[in-house]
Amino acid sequence: MKKVMLLAAGLFFALATFAQQTDKQPPVKKIEVNGSAEMEITPDEIYFNISLREYLKGKNKVEISTLEKQLQKAVADAGIPKADFTIENVYGNNFEILKKKKDPLEFMARKQYRLKLSKLDKINEILGAVDAEGIESARIASYSSSKMEAYRKEVKIKALQAAKEKAEYMLAAIGNKTDGVIEIQEMNTDNYADARPMMVNYMAKSAEGAADASSDIDFKTIKIRAEVRAVFAIK
Numbered sequence: 001m002k003k004v005m006l007l008a009a010g011l012f013f014a015l016a017t018f019a020q021q022t023d024k025q026p027p028v029k030k031i032e033v034n035g036s037a038e039m040e041i042t043p044d045e046i047y048f049n050i051s052l053r054e055y056l057k058g059k060n061k062v063e064i065s066t067l068e069k070q071l072q073k074a075v076a077d078a079g080i081p082k083a084d085f086t087i088e089n090v091y092g093n094n095f096e097i098l099k100k101k102k103d104p105l106e107f108m109a110r111k112q113y114r115l116k117l118s119k120l121d122k123i124n125e126i127l128g129a130v131d132a133e134g135i136e137s138a139r140i141a142s143y144s145s146s147k148m149e150a151y152r153k154e155v156k157i158k159a160l161q162a163a164k165e166k167a168e169y170m171l172a173a174i175g176n177k178t179d180g181v182i183e184i185q186e187m188n189t190d191n192y193a194d195a196r197p198m199m200v201n202y203m204a205k206s207a208e209g210a211a212d213a214s215s216d217i218d219f220k221t222i223k224i225r226a227e228v229r230a231v232f233a234i235k
Contacts, residue, residue, distance in 0.1 A: 029234040030182055031171060035163025037155050038225040043143040048115045048123065049088060051136040054108040064109040067134040071113060074129035084116035110136060145222065152189060155226040160184065163230040176234050183231040190225060 052067040075085045091110040115126075127138060145151060167178055 028182070030231050031167050031178070031234055032229065032231045033163050033166045033170070034187065034227060034229050035159045035161070035166060036225065036227040037158035037162055038223055039151065039155050039158075040221040040223050041145050041147075041151055042221050044118045044146055046117045046120060046143045047141045048117055048120075048138070049112055049141045050115065050127070050130075050138045051110060051112045052130070052134050053110040053136040055133050057133075061108075062131065062134055064111055067131060068111065070130045070134075071126070074126045075115065077129070078122040078126050080115065080117070080122065086114050088112040088114040114141065143222070148224075151224050152226070155224050156186070156189060156228070159226040159228045160230065163228055164232070167230070167232045171234060179233040179235040181230060181232050183229075185229040187227040187229050188225070189227075 050071065052064060052071065054064050054067070055062055072085070076082075089112040091112075117123075123138075127135065164178070164181075171177055
């Protein structure tokens, strides 16, 4: 009886082992590659900061309100919408105690303004229309594109296409072909500016000098790059 039971157990074990071996799928032949792509675009959203500061002209102080009116008129004359001209920051105007303790001529208020531009061709005429000694600084604060998401999508597609092309020519070299995609992983998608936004100091310059200085701003394109990892099956 024991021998019969042992034989039955042995037979069951052998059948189970055979079933496991037959159920086991052969390894999938695959190729793993990286693909990348990049593109250059011209920014159409440029944020430009202009800082104005009161100053002494002889014994008289040129008020921030005077400088602001000059800037407002210059911006309007350049055809820039009011919504694209805002106050970014105000320095000193709320310090009433300090104003009482000090000579009013020593208290110099400052304001920082932000312009939203599609390009920089209006900067020369805007800065040239403002009293140059009242312009403390001017600089590009940031820049982007109104179509950034569409460009990112496009460069991701190109990166994936590059990965597929790479897999195909590598397999073709050994007489094989791809047989569908197994896995796709986004490795990196970023945008970085290959630009040099410059801070230009306008303090104590003539109006003509300020206008000339603004033409020194060198603005280049934005590069967008994407990289993906893709795994393809091999026929």
